Amino acid sequence: MYSEVHALGFAHERPTTAIGIKYVLSGEERYTCHKKTSTVRNGSYLLLNAGQTFDLEIKSAGQPVTGMCIYLNQQLLNEAALYHDAEIFSGDDQNKTLYYPELFEHVYDPSDPLAVYLKTIIHQIRSGTVITDETLFFGVATQLFFSQGMARKEMTRLKAMKLATKKELYKRLHQAREILTDPQSYTLPMKTVAASVSLSQYHFYRSFRQLFGISPHRFHSIQKLSLAREKLLHADATITGVALSVGYPDIQSFSKAFKKQFGMTPGNFRST
Numbered sequence: 003m004y005s006e007v008h009a010l011g012f013a014h015e016r017p018t019t020a021i022g023i024k025y026v027l028s029g030e031e032r033y034t035c036h037k038k039t040s041t042v043r044n045g046s047y048l049l050l051n052a053g054q055t056f057d058l059e060i061k062s063a064g065q066p067v068t069g070m071c072i073y074l075n076q077q078l079l080n081e082a083a084l085y086h087d088a089e090i091f092s093g094d095d096q097n098k099t100l101y102y103p104e105l106f107e108h109v110y111d112p113s114d115p116l117a118v119y120l121k122t123i124i125h126q127i128r129s130g131t132v133i134t135d136e137t138l139f140f141g142v143a144t145q146l147f148f149s150q151g152m153a154r155k156e157m158t159r160l161k162a163m164k165l166a167t168k169k170e171l172y173k174r175l176h177q178a179r180e181i182l183t184d185p186q187s188y189t190l191p192m193k194t195v196a197a198s199v200s201l202s203q204y205h206f207y208r209s210f211r212q213l214f215g216i217s218p219h220r221f222h223s224i225q226k227l228s229l230a231r232e233k234l235l236h237a238d239a240t241i242t243g244v245a246l247s248v249g250y251p252d253i254q255s256f257s258k259a260f261k262k263q264f265g266m267t268p269g270n271f272r273s274t
Contacts, residue, residue: 028067106153188229
């Protein structure tokens with residue numbers, strides 16, 4: 003389902019019967035599931051396994067929030083898997099059955115294969131291209147398998163010995179990453195972020211770097227500075243106001259971090 007809305011509040015009180023994919027092309031949507039809130043924005047999507055209830059909130063004072071919500075059932079996933087003959091089967095060639103593990107629930111980046119595919123689909127819909135339901139849903143199922151294969155490979159970076167431990171740690175680290183990308187949490191101390199996913203600071207720092215190849219502090223800084231750069235494009239935004247809005251205590255520390263990240267001061271960036 004493709005949509006463009008300014009405001010919406012919705013509670014899905016009955017458990018879903020299929021896998022849910024909540025994609026946002028532009029704007030922001032906030033989903034709350036199991037008392038955990040995930041913010042989906044600008045080219046990313048949230049993946050939810052079947053059997054979930056959730057609340058959705060959309061607020062936009064400017065341009066409408068553009069996105070797409072898709073549900074995939076088991077049969078379609080099986081058909082896509084059989085077509086691609088991916089390494090997700092158990093049994094021999096004569097009696098293949100789909101090995102269907104629980105999918106990794108978190109917000110996926112715009113670079114994810116499924117996110118790229120959904121962006122392309124929305125642009126085709128806007129241009130008037132006719133896309134059959136069969137083409138759309140089979141394509142989504144296919145890209146979802148590719149995406150989950152990448153997620154399983156990513157999880158192997160963690161050094162935990164037991165698979166169950168590795169899966170749980172993977173889930174918690176992605177929860178922390180979602181917190182660090184949320185502008186509403188830009189002023190949170192890192193120890194608070196670690197505690198929110200039930201990890202010690204040491205375990206959090208070490209495991210975050212293992213999984214994402216970057217320290218949580220550095221990742222957090224990049225998120226804040228990237229948002230600051232976007233805000234500086236607005237003529238009515240002051241440099242001091244932007245600095246404070248993304249969690250920097252003063253313009254000096256902000257300017258130093260901005261120049262280190264982008265090679266120029268905030269003032270020079272505005273004048274280019």
